[in-house]
Amino acid sequence: MNIRDIAKLAGVSVSTVSKIVNKKDASISKETRERVLKIVHEYNYTPYSSTINNATTTGSIGILINSLDYVDHALNGMIDYAQQKGYSPIIFNSFGDHKQELKNITTLGTKQVDGIIWDPINESSLINRNHIESLDIPLVLVGQMEEDIALSLPxxxxxxxxxxxxxxxxxxxxxxxxxxxxxxxxxxxxxxxxxxxxxxxxxxxxxxxxxxxxxxxxxxxxxxxxxxxxxxxxxxxxxxxxxxxxxxxxxxxxxxxxxxxxxxxxxxxxxxxxxxxxxNTSFGKYVCQSLIDLITKDEALQPFCEEMVLNNTKSIGLPAENERPKILVVGSINMDTYLYSSKLPHNGSTNLLSNLSKRPGGKGLNQAVGVAKLGHQVRLIGCVGSDSDSNNMFQELKKNSVNTEGVSRSDDTETGQAYIFVESSGDSMISILPGANAELSPAYIEKNHDLFSNVKYCLVQTEIPIDTVERTCSMATEKGVEIILKPSASKTISDMLLAKTSYFIPNEEELASVCPAFDTIEKKTEYLLSKGVKNVIVTLGKRGCYLRNAEQEKFFPAADFSAVDSTGASDAFVSSLAAYLLRGYCLEKAIQIATYAAGFLVSRDGITTALVDRMTLESFIAKKEPHLLLKD
Missing domain, CATH: 3.40.50.2300 (Response regulator)
Incomplete structure (x- = not known):
């Protein structure tokens, strides 16, 4: 095969073939150049001038790879494209060995290839780049190279x-x-x-x-x-x-x-x-195409691009927590200091303590943890200080999988404090220093309006500013969220607030403060219903609780547990009531289950550690009253 044969096969003049193979073809079109080179390479034509001119084309390219990873589709893509264009690939594999990689580079330098594709082992391999550059032929780097323009999968x-x-x-x-x-x-x-x-x-x-x-x-x-x-x-x-x-x-x-x-x-x-x-196959073809484009001086190196399209959407959806209704708690977050003695303090006496301990608490935190332990997704809106106690609060909430997006830190005050006196009978009394709880404002509630989305029940307590409670209940009502209100540490509740409340849950003392003009529990609850409350549930400690709504009034006995510490019993009751209402239980059964949850809590020391989990609660009820776990 001589130059005249090549010219005849390509349909061009001998001088055109000569210019192309000797790379003096600036005036020749891309299509003519590709047609001639393809025939030159397919027929392994070696011009006479190549013996004295290193600039001539040989129709072969070198491929330097570094592991078995490339002995698959990317390499096949390179080989396929090279052969389509009439080039013969010469392949060397270093298998991750730097010494072998250098030997492959120097060996390839003796083959008079027209260009090289190189996938270095790593960045340190680039020290050997000078051996390739001395050949004065095009080079395409493959991989994640920081300092070089290299082609890589996207x-x-x-x-x-x-x-x-x-x-x-x-x-x-x-x-x-x-x-x-x-x-x-x-x-x-x-x-x-x-x-x-x-x-x-x-x-x-x-x-x-x-x-x-x-x-x-x-x-x-x-x-x-x-x-x-x-x-x-x-x-x-x-x-x-x-x-x-x-x-x-x-x-x-x-x-x-x-x-x-x-x-x-x-x-x-x-x-x-x-x-x-x-x-990988397309990538391999693109790499080889890029090298051949450089060899034929057609265009500069461009990055590999591939359209990003999902094959289907079968395993992608909204977050699971966004699909299931959840519970929102808005309330106080305190560091609880427990002071244990044989009897509660009273005026004129000195009381000796038997023990002291500090634990995260506050009705907002307690109720949120109670709901989470019973298997529901729960969000908490509250405020802590910037002291060390605040870190304990976040750790406690995180440990119990409570969403804390709505919990803020106040730079101006410390985390709220509660001082809880507990006597040996289990009875207790509490004094509260609001601290950062007083910083929880209506504006902050409005700022966190997104946390009301996909919420079924909103648990609110009045240990936070009353105007914040009112704004919370207004926003909840606007979004169709049912309100469960615990009137703690509050003397009066406005008619507007009562009218928005689905479940009002005071103890006897709180009921007396809210309804001072009436002398019986029946008259007091009747008054609350007249103000728009849908359901009133009065917790009665060891005597259980009393339900009153438009359809019925009923007493429920307390669960039979020995009392160790009654602190937080109402939080256990409220969180359990909300959890089982959300699970689809009727109100009567939800109340009965909640009395068991409160019983578990009073039989243990502390609050968050004493709040019962769903498995323990339901296993216990299944032995005592299994019918309670059957939904109507």
Whole structure:
């Protein structure tokens, strides 16, 4: 095969072929150049001048790879494109060995290739770049190179796209699953950027590299609502682990992943999981095309781009907590100081204490923790100081999976304090220093209006400013939320507030303060109903409680528990009542279950640690009165 044969096959003059093979073809069109070079390469034509001119084309390209990872679709894409264009690829693999990588570079330098594709082992490999540059031929780098223009798969763009899909669906607790290769850094960068653009803080604890059964706890406890994954096989692993706990996407969590288009044996999972395809084959072809474009001087190196499109939306939805109705608590947050003695203090006496302890408390915090322990999603709006006690409050709430988006810190005062005297019989008395609770304003409630969304019941207590209570109840009413009001530390309740209340739950002393003009419980509750209250439930301590509404009045006995500390019994009652009303129980059964919850609390020391969890409560009731657990 000589130059005349090449010219004849290409349909051009001999001089045109000569200019092209000797790279003096600036005036020749791209189409003619490609046609001639394809024939030159296919027929392995070597011009005479190549023996004395190193600038001539040889029709071969070098491919330097560093592991078995490339002996798949990306490499196949490079080879396929090279052969389509009439080039012969010469491939060397260093298998991650720097010494072998240098040997491959110097060996390839003797092959008189027209250009080289190089996937360095890492950044330190670039010290050997001078050996390639001395050949004065085009080079395309592949991988995540910080200091060079290199072609790489769009992991950063993919992570940003996937994370954004979850963020747009109101997810805020998004974990990032990474693989075991060098794509991790880019994928995490895209994930971080998406969080930043949506004003969410990056947490290193949400980067997941190893999966085990414990991941289900994070889903169940609502610490993670969605996952973006750089590894399709780990996505399958998560999917199967979650299934073992009865967790399904997108009902309980959302999962988005990248995958390669050739993973056909996992088609069942491809149909079940929402993924975007990153084509290694297409990437390999693009890398080779970029090198050949540089060889033929057609255009500058451009980054690899691939359209981001989800194959389906079967494993992506709204956060589980956004789909289920929840409970909102607005109230006080205190550091409780317990003072134990044989009897309660009284005027003119000196009382010796037997013990003292400090624990997080306040009716708002107690009720929120009580609801959370009974298995519901709960949000708390309250205020703490900027002291060390405030940190204890956040830790207690986090430990019990209470949403604290509505809890603010005040720079001007300390966290509220409660001093609780407890005598050996279990009776108690409380003195409160409001502290930061007094800073909880109507304006702050309005600022947190989003926390009223998808709420069924709003639990409010009057240990916070009464105008804040009124604004809370007004906003709740506007959104169709039922109000459960505990009138603690308040002498009077306005008619406007009573008219908005679905469940009014005073003890005997609080009832007397609110209704001083009446002498019996029946007359007092009748008065409250006349003011618009839907249901009045008066807690009577050891005697149980009394229900009054338009349809009925009824006494319920207390559960049979030995009293250790009665402090917080009403909080246990209120939180349990709300929890079982939300679960669909009728009011009578919810009250009876709530009396058991209060009984558990008084039989234990403390409040948050004494509040009963759902499994313990229902297991106990199932032995005593199993019919209570059957919904009507």
């Amino acid at each position: 992991y950063e763009k993919a992570a940003y796209y996937l994370t954004k899909q979850l963020l747009e669906r109101k997810h805020k607790k998004i974990a990032c699953i990474i693989g075991d290769d060098n794509s991790n850094e880019a994928f995490i960068a895209g994930y971080k950027q998406a969080l930043f653009d949506y004003n969410l803080k990056f947490e290193n604890s949400l980067i997941v590299q190893t999966l085990d059964y414990g991941i289900n706890d994070f889903i169940i406890e609502k610490q993670i609502s969605g996952f973006v994954s750089a590894d399709f096989f780990k996505s399958i692993e998560l999917y199967n682990l979650a299934m073992q706990s009865g967790l399904k996407a997108p009902k309980d969590y959302s999962l988005l992943s990248i995958r390669d288009e050739t993973e056909v044996k996992y088609k069942n999972y491809q149909d079940a999981l929402s993924t975007i395809t990153i084509s």
